[in-house]
Amino acid sequence: MPVTTQIKDNSIIAYLSGEIDQHSSKTIRDEIDLCIKSVPNLSSLTLDFKSVTFMDSSGVGLVMGRYRLAEIVGCSLILTNLPPHIKRVMKLSGIEKIAKIN
Secondary structure (H helix, E strand, O other): OOEEEEEEOOEEEEEEEEEEOOOOHHHHHHHHHHHHHHOOOOOEEEEEEEEEEEEOHHHHHHHHHHHHHHHHHOOEEEEEOOOHHHHHHHHHHOHHHOOEEO
């Protein structure tokens, strides 16, 4: 499974793993969105990239879409444990302007 989620209080942590590409991003997106919709008064969504080995532009789209949904439900988006090559892609795409990068 490319994503596992953990709910703590009013926060979600989504642990991403493996490759994030056009084939896996739909599964990841659906799982995270289902989780977001199930938590009332959600305060934050954290995407943990520690176990991600590869990411193409689908990963940027995945993050942007989760940002839009987080904005609708009124929670913050946090990206954490980004490997250097993925952190660089996120910064180049401007995501650090809309999400906190740890």
